[in-house]
Amino acid sequence: SSSNTNSPQENKMSESGELLTELKDRVSRSIDGASAELHELSRDIWSCPELAYQESRAHDRLVAFFTHEQGWTVDARFKLETAFRAVWRTGGVGECVNVGFLCEYDALPGIGHACGHNLIAEVGAAAGLGLKAALEGAQGRLPVQVQITVLGTPAEEDVGGKVDLLKEGAFQGMDVVFMAHPSKEDATYLPCVAEHDVTIKYHGKASHASSYPWKGVNALDAAVLCYTNMSVLRQQMRPDWRVHGVIKHGGLKPNIIPDYTELEYYLRTPTRAELPVLKEKAERCFRSAAVATGCEVEIQYARNAFDNILRIPELEQLFERNGKSLGMDFTTDEDVLTNESGSTDFGNVTFVVPGIHSYFYIGSNALNHTPEYTVAAGDDKAQFFTLRTAKALAMTALDLLLQPKAMQRVKQEFIEAKLKDEKTSSRI
Numbered sequence: 001s002s003s004n005t006n007s008p009q010e011n012k013m014s015e016s017g018e019l020l021t022e023l024k025d026r027v028s029r030s031i032d033g034a035s036a037e038l039h040e041l042s043r044d045i046w047s048c049p050e051l052a053y054q055e056s057r058a059h060d061r062l063v064a065f066f067t068h069e070q071g072w073t074v075d076a077r078f079k080l081e082t083a084f085r086a087v088w089r090t091g092g093v094g095e096c097v098n099v100g101f102l103c104e105y106d107a108l109p110g111i112g113h114a115c116g117h118n119l120i121a122e123v124g125a126a127a128g129l130g131l132k133a134a135l136e137g138a139q140g141r142l143p144v145q146v147q148i149t150v151l152g153t154p155a156e157e158d159v160g161g162k163v164d165l166l167k168e169g170a171f172q173g174m175d176v177v178f179m180a181h182p183s184k185e186d187a188t189y190l191p192c193v194a195e196h197d198v199t200i201k202y203h204g205k206a207s208h209a210s211s212y213p214w215k216g217v218n219a220l221d222a223a224v225l226c227y228t229n230m231s232v233l234r235q236q237m238r239p240d241w242r243v244h245g246v247i248k249h250g251g252l253k254p255n256i257i258p259d260y261t262e263l264e265y266y267l268r269t270p271t272r273a274e275l276p277v278l279k280e281k282a283e284r285c286f287r288s289a290a291v292a293t294g295c296e297v298e299i300q301y302a303r304n305a306f307d308n309i310l311r312i313p314e315l316e317q318l319f320e321r322n323g324k325s326l327g328m329d330f331t332t333d334e335d336v337l338t339n340e341s342g343s344t345d346f347g348n349v350t351f352v353v354p355g356i357h358s359y360f361y362i363g364s365n366a367l368n369h370t371p372e373y374t375v376a377a378g379d380d381k382a383q384f385f386t387l388r389t390a391k392a393l394a395m396t397a398l399d400l401l402l403q404p405k406a407m408q409r410v411k412q413e414f415i416e417a418k419l420k421d422e423k424t425s426s427r428i
């Protein structure tokens with residue numbers, strides 16, 4: 001028999017490395033074992049698309065899923081009507097690390113699950129299940145106690161359910177938070193921008209458009225000028241700012257001078273600190289259209305603004321390593337990695353809890369927010385990629401739980417990222 005010449009510290013490291021490998025393998029096997037139920041879950045959500053804050057069926061389906069699984073404590077309607085929470089804890093006493101996985105499940109008007117939030121729900125559920133199964137097999141061998149929190153977060157495509165949940169304290173006590181978003185590529189991060197939505201209402205005066213037009217005040221003219229002003233502003237904007245709007249009410253009939261029109265604009269900048277600068281410029285466009293036409297203007301901002309994402313390199317590196325071990329093919333396309341993508345209310349979460357918002361390929365080259373992407377998000381082909389991503393997230397959580405130094409790095413990077421953000425903000 002060969003004698004062990006390692007130091008006690010080396011032996012301990014190798015034991016913890018073996019445990020990590022064993023538990024990661026258990027993550028994969030347990031997620032694969034639940035693949036049929038997980039597929040059914042996301043398929044059901046996909047088949048019945050519900051808009052922001054109306055996701056009652058998706059909520060009920062997810063609550064039923066976790067209630068049916070053994071060992072979870074489930075809070076339906078957790079703090080918000082269509083949010084939920086499912087919690088599981090290791091049995092012992094002592095320091096407890098609380099790991100969060102987020103599910104989204106709202107759809108888009110007219111085109112259903114064109115952003116694949118049904119798959120985000122599946123990733124969050126699968127990662128929670130996988131991590132729980134792994135930890136159950138390691139009771140007594142873990143350096144810390146663990147709480148897994150799967151949080152159902154509604155209304156990402158609209159007012160930002162995560163921001164409402166933050167206000168309600170739903171993220172309190174969480175140490176790290178994970179989610180993944182369907183895309184057309186695998187990426188640990190894509191530049192998510194800060195955003196504030198604004199509704200502009202013009203009030204004019206109706207009149208017969210042929211008999212006495214001079215008696216009217218044309219609210220459609222104000223809307224058109226507003227749209228044109230914003231398009232003119234676009235030329236003077238920083239190249240990484242985005243403004244885009246639609247006319248939601250444009251009048252009723254050509255022979256009635258419109259007395260009311262309404263536009264909605266999304267205003268976006270790479271960081272939350274720059275948003276007020278853009279908002280001020282946009283407001284001048286809105287108001288000047290009213291002055292020119294003699295209309296009254298109302299400017300109403302959405303309840304919540306979305307923040308940019310604070311990046312935690314340690315989380316991204318660990319996730320990438322786990323993803324690659326499972327065959328994920330992370331994009332190296334600089335255009336994709338540096339161009340702005342959309343916005344997410346997960347950005348606000350990352351200013352409170354360190355987190356990662358990775359992206360995953362779903363087996364299609366379709367672009368998000370198109371009918372083709374809706375089809376792809378419901379296709380069986382997406383399943384392999386969705387479950388693979390869930391495995392990589394749960395494995396990343398294991399890295400943190402079994403390697404306290406990795407968790408310390410995450411916490412340190414979180415502090416540094418916030419300090420850097422404060423410094424940059426004070427310069428704007």
Ligand SMILES: NCCCC[C@H](NC(=O)CCN)C(=O)O
Binds near residue numbers: 157341343
């Ligand atoms: N204020 C409306 C929120 C829009 C969020 C939307 N997000 C995405 O497309 C990416 C994540 N689903 C957007 O950026 O338009």
